[in-house]
Structure formats: structure tokens, C-alpha cells
Amino acid sequence: MASKDTTVPEGLTGTTIDTVVLEGCRSCDRVAQERLYELSREKVYGLMVRMVGFQDAADVTQQIYLQVFRKISLFTGRSKFETWLYRLAVNEALQYLRKGNRWNFQHITQEPISQSKSEEERSDVKELLEKALSRIDPELRTIFVLREVEELCYREIAKIIDIPEGTVASRLNRARRELQQEMTSLGWES
Amino acid sequence: MKCSEAQNLLSAFHDGELAKDAHSKMDDHLSKCSKCARELAEFKNLSMMSIALDKPVPPDNIWSQIEQQLDLQTQNLQPADSKVIEQKQRRSFPVTRLLSLTTALLIVMGVGWFSYNSWFVNDQHHHFTAQFGHYLDEFHRNSNAAQQILLANYESHPVEPDQAIERVGYRPAIADGLPDGYILESTHVMKMPCCTCVQSVCKRNDGSTIAIFEHDDKQSTKWFGGRTSITASCNDKQCCLIGIDDKIAASWKNGNRYITLIGVRDVAEVGQMVAWLDR
Numbered sequence: 316m317a318s319k320d321t322t323v324p325e326g327l328t329g330t331t332i333d334t335v336v337l338e339g340c341r342s343c344d345r346v347a348q349e350r351l352y353e354l355s356r357e358k359v360y361g362l363m364v365r366m367v368g369f370q371d372a373a374d375v376t377q378q379i380y381l382q383v384f385r386k387i388s389l390f391t392g393r394s395k396f397e398t399w400l401y402r403l404a405v406n407e408a409l410q411y412l413r414k415g416n417r418w419n420f421q422h423i424t425q426e427p428i429s430q431s432k433s434e435e436e437r438s439d440v441k442e443l444l445e446k447a448l449s450r451i452d453p454e455l456r457t458i459f460v461l462r463e464v465e466e467l468c469y470r471e472i473a474k475i476i477d478i479p480e481g482t483v484a485s486r487l488n489r490a491r492r493e494l495q496q497e498m499t500s501l502g503w504e505s
Numbered sequence: 506m507k508c509s510e511a512q513n514l515l516s517a518f519h520d521g522e523l524a525k526d527a528h529s530k531m532d533d534h535l536s537k538c539s540k541c542a543r544e545l546a547e548f549k550n551l552s553m554m555s556i557a558l559d560k561p562v563p564p565d566n567i568w569s570q571i572e573q574q575l576d577l578q579t580q581n582l583q584p585a586d587s588k589v590i591e592q593k594q595r596r597s598f599p600v601t602r603l604l605s606l607t608t609a610l611l612i613v614m615g616v617g618w619f620s621y622n623s624w625f626v627n628d629q630h631h632h633f634t635a636q637f638g639h640y641l642d643e644f645h646r647n648s649n650a651a652q653q654i655l656l657a658n659y660e661s662h663p664v665e666p667d668q669a670i671e672r673v674g675y676r677p678a679i680a681d682g683l684p685d686g687y688i689l690e691s692t693h694v695m696k697m698p699c700c701t702c703v704q705s706v707c708k709r710n711d712g713s714t715i716a717i718f719e720h721d722d723k724q725s726t727k728w729f730g731g732r733t734s735i736t737a738s739c740n741d742k743q744c745c746l747i748g749i750d751d752k753i754a755a756s757w758k759n760g761n762r763y764i765t766l767i768g769v770r771d772v773a774e775v776g777q778m779v780a781w782l783d784r
Contacts, residue, residue, distance in 0.1 A: 348575070352568055360563035373564055380571050413657040444554045452649045462520065463555035469522050478663045480522075485690060487516035495547050 332396050340387045348384055355397075358465070359404050365448060365460040366408040375411050379404045394474060401465075401475045405457055412453050447497035455490035462487060506534040509710075511541045513688065519548045633698040634730040641729070644767055645750040648714035652691075652706055661693040661704075669694055669703045677703040677719045678759060678782040686710050699728065716767040717778075725756045725765050739772060740779040746772070759783055 332354050339347020359379055363372040382403055390399050448456055454476075461472045469483045476483075511534045517523050518531045535542045636658055643651035655661070662672060666680035672694040683689055690706040702720035709715065718725075726734050726745050734747045744757040753769040757779060764782055769775050 343575075343579075345572070345575070349568060349572075352571065356563045356567070357560065360567070361561050364561040369561070372561070373567055376563065376567055377570050377574070380567075381574055384575065413653070440554055441557055441559065444551075444558065452653065454653075455649075459555075463552055464558060469517070469520070479665050479668075481665060482663055482691060484517040484522065485513065487520070488513065489690065491516060491548050491551055492544075494551055 337387065337390070337396065340384060343384070351383070352380055355400060358397075359400070362401070362404055362460060362465065363408060365464065366405070366453065366457060367411060368449060371411070375408055378411070379407045382407060398471060398474050401461070401467075402477070405461075405475060409453055409457070443498055443501055443503055444494075446501060447494050447503075450497050451490065451493045455486055455493060458483060458486045459490040459494065506530045508534075508538060508541060509685075509688065511535070511538065512544075515541065515545060515548065519545060519552070634728065637728050638730055641749050641754070641767065644714075644716070645752065648706070648716070648768065652716075655695060655704070656693070659695050659697050661695040663691060663693050664703075666692050666703075666705070673701060673703055675762070677705075678764065679703065679705045679717060679719065681784065683707060684777060684781045687715070690714075699725070714768055717782075718765040718767070719759070719762055720765070721762050723758075723763065725763055728765070729754060737772065739776040740783075742779045742783070744775055744779065746775065 332351055336347050336350050336354070340351055356376070360372055360376045363375045363379070367375050383400065386403070390396065448459070451459075457476065458472060461467045461475065462469075467475070469480045472483045473480045478486075511531060514523060514527065514531055518528065518535075523531065535545060636654070640651050640654045643654055664672065666677055666689070669680070669692065670676045677692075679689065679692060687707045687709060690708050692703065692705045695702050695704045697720075700720040700722040702718045702722075704719075705717045707715050707717065722728075726747070729747045729749075732747050732749065734745050737744055737746055739755070739757070742757045742759075744755050747754045749767075752767075753771065753775065754765065754767050755769055755775045755778075756763060756765040759782055764778075766775070766778060769778070
């Protein structure tokens with residue numbers, strides 16, 4: 316949120332990352348930078364939790380935004396800003412995993428305080444899926460999350476990861492099959 | 506529609522990404538094939554479970570940490586006045602002294618370059634053999650992780666097989682498809698120290714993996730370091746075969762280029778691939 320002592324200029328109170336916010340970021344205007352962060356942080360952080368795990372998601376998110384502000388002048392507007400941002404985020408996360416040779420991260424449970432029985436069952440299923448996700452190849456994990464969680468179409472995913480659309484389809488096949496195998500090995504019965 | 510084709514299209518069908526024709530062919534196949542229908546139901550299950558995944562909330566302190574870093578960067582970029590003054594105060598240097606120093610430096614560099622280059626080439630080769638050895642060891646345990654080793658270490662571009670010609674100047678053999686029982690998973694143009702190759706990862710029907718490298722490195726047996734190799738005739742081609750764990754790696758000349766396979770089951774499979782890729 317913009318600090319209480321700062322008056323947010325016109326054009327920065329909208330809900331979309333528009334040209335005013337982007338121009339402000341290019342000029343290193345701190346209010347515009349914070350606005351861009353506020354408008355996109357949930358998507359970026361959520362993607363990082365799925366890609367690198369809870370423990371490292373905050374650190375990698377921080378790195379992503381520093382990169383965004385460093386490279387914002389390279390965004391030419393040929394693609395949607397969200398596509399450009401996702402691409403940067405995915406590359407940063409994959410590089411982070413490759414550098415540390417950490418293809419799979421340890422899934423950390425966030426224990427609920429109390430639940431009803433059906434809530435408990437839903438929670439078990441979510442837990443299982445998250446664990447299975449943490450075990451598959453990071454590139455497959457990325458594609459699965461972009462499709463199932465971010466609900467992007469194949470064309471958008473192809474642009475983000477810079478692969479042909481046909482390869483998006485074949486990798487999704489693999490991701491789903493491997494996830495199914497992991498779920499089964501964790502005791503899931505479909 | 507055959508099962509092998511339907512299996513490839515399952516995700517695209519589930520995600521509504523197929524053209525109308527292909528979609529109705531799939532519909533028709535799924536009404537008759539319980540195996541594919543069951544797998545589609547599993548895909549649907551995964552999608553339902555994904556809807557229920559939590560939306561993580563970013564911690565509040567991320568922005569303040571970003572701000573701190575941005576402030577630091579801003580400070581580092583601003584030159585102090587004193588530094589600017591120092592840069593302007595440069596002593597003049599006698600020209601002749603500068604010229605003789607430069608000449609001496611060039612001679613030293615020239616001598617150094619030749620000895621460094623020969624050391625560097627050998628060292629590069631050892632380094633590549635070690636890295637490729639790591640890939641081979643991992644391939645036996647986990648072919649996906651092995652692929653990541655290559656992608657992490659070498660510049661690579663994912664391509665459709667018939668688009669590889671734009672990058673390598675030739676149409677790779679894999680562009681004509683694979684024999685029955687094999688599905689193409691991915692193709693990359695990969696810049697390795699020895700050569701730029703077209704590398705394809707293929708799956709057999711049982712889910713096991715075979716990797717195909719097409720390249721112009723006539724010394725591809727050196728990729729395998731000190732492992733023992735034999736030469737055998739497979740479908741009238743002289744093939745170099747290397748045993749790696751319980752599988753075989755095979756290399757042979759195919760036209761003007763070379764094919765190297767990783768993860769082959771036996772000599773019969775080598776013969777099958779030689780025949781297919783040499784069509």
C-alpha cells in the first residue's frame with residue numbers, strides 16, 4: 316500500500332497495470348513501483364510458492380521485482396505486461412532452482428487450527444496435491460500451475476516459457492501423468 | 506483415431522484447445538476406449554483438486570525489503586563530487602614509454618595465448634566429458650533430471666523438429682517421425698562444447714526414455730570418456746556401442762552427420778533405429 320503520508324497521483328489508483336504505472340516505473344518513481352508491486356504481488360508470490368516452495372518464495376519474489384524494475388525499460392509493449400512479468404518470474408525461479416540443484420523442494424505443511432471432517436478431507440487432498448507437485452520436474456510443475464492455477468491458455472503459456480504450443484500440450488500430458496503417479500505413490504486412490 | 510494419437514491429444518482435449526474436427530474425433534475415440542476415458546477422468550480430477558488449492562498471501566515485509574535494495578542501488582549509482590574531480594585530474598604519460606610498454610604487452614599476450622589455448626581446449630574437453638558423464642549417470646536413475654542437467658549447462662532452444670532447420674541448417678532425421686511404439690516428448694537445438702546438436706527426448710509405450718542426438722561431431726565416442734566401446738554392424742551400419750549400466754549408447758554415421766542414442770535397450774533396438782532414421 317502507498318504510505319499514509321503520500322498522496323497517490325492521478326492514474327495510479329486504478330486496478331490495472333496501465334501505461335501511467337509503467338511510465339512511472341521507468342522513471343524510477345517509487346510510488347509507481349509500489350503500485351505495480353501491489354497490483355501483481357499475489358500472482359507472483361503465489362506462483363513462486365508453487366515453483367520454489369514456501370520457504371524460499373519471499374526471497375525469490377523480492378529478486379523478481381528487483382529484476383522487473385531493473386529491466387522495465389526493455390518492456391516494449393509487444394506482449395501484455397502480465398506475459399512479460401510471468402516470463403521474468405518463471406525464468407528467475409527456474410534459475411534459482413538450477414543454481415541450488417534443487418529440482419524438488421520440501422513441502423511444508425501449514426497446519427490448520429481446527430476443522431470439520433469434510434474440511435479435513437479437503438485439506439488432505441490439497442496437501443497431497445501440493446506434495447505431489449513439489450516432487451515433479453520444475454518445468455512440468457510450472458506448466459501445470461500456469462494452466463490449472465493461473466488458468467492461462469496454451470498460447471499465453473507458450474509465450475511465457477518460449478516454447479511451441481504443441482510442446483505445451485505434450486508437457487501438460489507429462490505433468491498430469493507424473494502428478495497422478497506421485498499422488499498414487501502417496502496413497503491417493505482415484 | 507489410434508490410442509497413441511489420442512494419448513498425445515488428451516490434455517489439449519481436456520483444456521478445450523483442440524480444433525473442432527480433432528475434438529469430435531477425440532469424442533468418438535473416448536466413447537469407445539475405456540483406457541483413454543479413464544485417463545481423461547484422472548485429468549479432470551486433478552483440475553478439480555487444483556481449484557481447491559490455497560491462494561498464498563505474500564508476507565507484509567517483502568515490499569520494505571525491495572525498497573531497501575532499491576535505495577541501496579540508488580546510492581551506489583550517484584557519484585560523489587570528489588570522485589568526479591579525481592577522475593579529471595589525470596597525469597599525462599610520455600607517448601614513447603606508452604608505445605614500448607604496449608609492444609611488450611602484446612608479445613607476452615601472443616606467447617601466452619598459444620599455450621593457454623592448447624591447455625584450454627584439453628581442459629574444455631575434460632570438463633565436457635565430466636558433465637556428459639554426469640548426464641549419463643543420472644539418465645539411468647531419472648531421465649527428466651538428466652535432461653535438466655543438459656538444459657542447465659548448455660544453451661538450448663526448444664523447437665518443433667521440422668523447424669530445427671532454421672537453426673542448424675539441415676532437416677533432422679527426427680522430423681520424419683518415429684517408429685511405432687515411440688512418442689516424441691521434446692526437441693531442442695543444443696549448443697554443446699563439441700558441437701551444436703538436435704537433441705530429442707522420446708518415450709516408449711512403457712514410459713521409459715530414449716534420447717537421440719543428431720550432430721556433426723565425428724568423435725562422439727569421446728563423449729563417453731574412458732568407457733569401453735565396441736564396433737558392431739547394425740543393419741549394415743558400423744555402429745559404436747557403449748554399455749552404460751543396463752542400457753546401451755550407440756553412435757553411427759547417418760549421411761553427412763552422426764546420430765548418438767542414449768538409453769537403448771539392446772542391439773535389436775539399435776538396428777531398428779538405424780533402419781528407421783536412415784530411411
